[in-house]
Amino acid sequence: MRELLRLLRLVRPFAGQVAAATALGVATVACGIGLMGTAAFLIAAAALQPSIAELQVAIVGVRFFGIGRGIFRYLERLASHRLTLHLLGRLRVWFYEALEPLAPARTLSMRSADLLTRAVADVESLQELYIRVLAPPLVAVAVGAGTGFFIGAFHLSLAVVFLCLFTVAGIGIPAGIHVLGTRIGNRLTRTRADLAATIVDGIQGMADLLACGQGASQRHRVEELSLRLVRDRERASRVEALGTAAMTFATHASVWIVLVIAIPMVRAGFFDGVGLAVLCLVAMAAFEAVQPLPAAARHLSEQLAAGRRVFAILDARPAVEDPARPATVSGDISPPAVKVRGLEFTYPGSEEPALAGLELELPAGCRLAIVGPSGAGKSTLAHLLLRFWDPTAGEILLADRPLSDYRLDDLRRIVGVLSQHIDLFTGTVRDNLLLASPAADAAALEEAAGRAELLSTIHALPEGWDTWIGERGLELSGGQRQRLAIARVLLRDPALLVLDEPTTGLDPVTETRLMRTLRQLMEGRTTILITHRLVAMEAMDQILVLDRGRVVERGNHGQLLKLDGLYRQLYEAQQLTLS
Numbered sequence: 001m002r003e004l005l006r007l008l009r010l011v012r013p014f015a016g017q018v019a020a021a022t023a024l025g026v027a028t029v030a031c032g033i034g035l036m037g038t039a040a041f042l043i044a045a046a047a048l049q050p051s052i053a054e055l056q057v058a059i060v061g062v063r064f065f066g067i068g069r070g071i072f073r074y075l076e077r078l079a080s081h082r083l084t085l086h087l088l089g090r091l092r093v094w095f096y097e098a099l100e101p102l103a104p105a106r107t108l109s110m111r112s113a114d115l116l117t118r119a120v121a122d123v124e125s126l127q128e129l130y131i132r133v134l135a136p137p138l139v140a141v142a143v144g145a146g147t148g149f150f151i152g153a154f155h156l157s158l159a160v161v162f163l164c165l166f167t168v169a170g171i172g173i174p175a176g177i178h179v180l181g182t183r184i185g186n187r188l189t190r191t192r193a194d195l196a197a198t199i200v201d202g203i204q205g206m207a208d209l210l211a212c213g214q215g216a217s218q219r220h221r222v223e224e225l226s227l228r229l230v231r232d233r234e235r236a237s238r239v240e241a242l243g244t245a246a247m248t249f250a251t252h253a254s255v256w257i258v259l260v261i262a263i264p265m266v267r268a269g270f271f272d273g274v275g276l277a278v279l280c281l282v283a284m285a286a287f288e289a290v291q292p293l294p295a296a297a298r299h300l301s302e303q304l305a306a307g308r309r310v311f312a313i314l315d316a317r318p319a320v321e322d323p324a325r326p327a328t329v330s331g332d333i334s335p336p337a338v339k340v341r342g343l344e345f346t347y348p349g350s351e352e353p354a355l356a357g358l359e360l361e362l363p364a365g366c367r368l369a370i371v372g373p374s375g376a377g378k379s380t381l382a383h384l385l386l387r388f389w390d391p392t393a394g395e396i397l398l399a400d401r402p403l404s405d406y407r408l409d410d411l412r413r414i415v416g417v418l419s420q421h422i423d424l425f426t427g428t429v430r431d432n433l434l435l436a437s438p439a440a441d442a443a444a445l446e447e448a449a450g451r452a453e454l455l456s457t458i459h460a461l462p463e464g465w466d467t468w469i470g471e472r473g474l475e476l477s478g479g480q481r482q483r484l485a486i487a488r489v490l491l492r493d494p495a496l497l498v499l500d501e502p503t504t505g506l507d508p509v510t511e512t513r514l515m516r517t518l519r520q521l522m523e524g525r526t527t528i529l530i531t532h533r534l535v536a537m538e539a540m541d542q543i544l545v546l547d548r549g550r551v552v553e554r555g556n557h558g559q560l561l562k563l564d565g566l567y568r569q570l571y572e573a574q575q576l577t578l579s
């Protein structure tokens, strides 16, 4: 029930459009009733062979209602689809606005395919909220009341009987269908989500699945889910068909009941036989308004299930939020000093702290390397610097202000990250660079690409800047992708640079060349270089050796080598693999 109210509240901004579309829906059914009523009158009265003048009004009525019905139906469809599309647009924006602050802390635990289903299929099924669920009951109430009045003019007790029958058909049958359909509705929504998730997972991981010989079993899973979806759909249709059959039965049974009660009234002289014909056909036509209700009831359970899934996203609290009174950040930012005090962080759901008791002082414009074996907590520090999460204890000061004082947008403008995971989007080279700075002109792009030593690569591409770099940029080599990412960082021009294993996965020659470019990138910025490969360490002002979340050594390259500890071990192990 709470969800239903909440779903209805979504439609509230469109109240005017809802009213207009509903009024047109009522007018359409009213025309249908009018058509049946006047036609019944015309045929019944004509049988008595009156003068044609007496039938004139009815003839005009039949024409009016016949044409009016078509026109109103058209306008009603137009209005309700317009409303639906507006609603869909609004829902999508809401969903995206709610989702964005959840990334990445909350979205990490969600399957991307599941999110996709929520964003597309569930939101889409909610768009029908108006057409399928909200409008039919409104139209039915208006039509029932109007027809009740009309029949009341013949005889009050007839109106009472009609309204009772109309209510039973309009509430009883849909309620029964709702009960029968709830489980199926929930199941349908779940199966559809599972199928979509399995297909997306299968496509994303196709290469790995095939390599592991799992292609057939994946196909089998998809087949199984498709079959289940078909079966669920079948069950849902069966319930819906049952509703339609019950409704047709109720309609005709009602006409019978009205007939049985009204015939003695004709005998008693309350109204004539022509009136009886009109009465029966009007009552029958009025039932058109309750016909869509069983389907509405069945859709309601689907919509509620979809609504719950969408609200789960809308309600999730972001891991971090903008401060109430954010620090003002002027246009040009000078390299900030970074201080870390007693920093401790444990990932939600994890027992071991990823970082513990971290102390750090990095003066403005200096270069710090954080080294250590994998799993030491190095990337975690980068995530905390970007405020993907807030620390469990302690704090990070950027230019002497706690991170949480900055607006997230500002923070992510000040701190630029280059990591081993770079997302390149389906699009051209230019699109992928513009992402960093949509307003950048061609000259700025050329300059950034030039400094990232990417220009020769771009010019060698078949269509230069307009070369399509495929889904996730798979058509570029590792080194080229990294250079593109560097050009992006250059465009954003961050004052604090965080390099998280930027050379992972590159061959030693490419690595050395990339490090040269990176050293230029560090000029005039405060830099934190995170790495487990001890390359170019001489150029760093400070080195922090991290192991299992704790600082175990600190100093510069020369001092650390002399210490003969973990740093030296890492260094020697690496020299061994290189020689």
Ligand code: ADP
Binding pocket: 108, 347, 348, 350, 354, 372, 373, 374, 375, 376, 377, 378, 379, 380, 381
């Ligand atoms: P590094 O970058 O030094 O290799 P990380 O900072 O990525 O290490 O990870 C530090 C520890 O935190 C590891 O034990 C890792 O398993 C854990 N960890 C990393 N990311 C998450 C996460 N999203 N949720 C839970 N634990 C995580």
Ligand code: MG
Binding pocket: 375, 378, 379, 380, 501
């Ligand atoms: Mg890492």
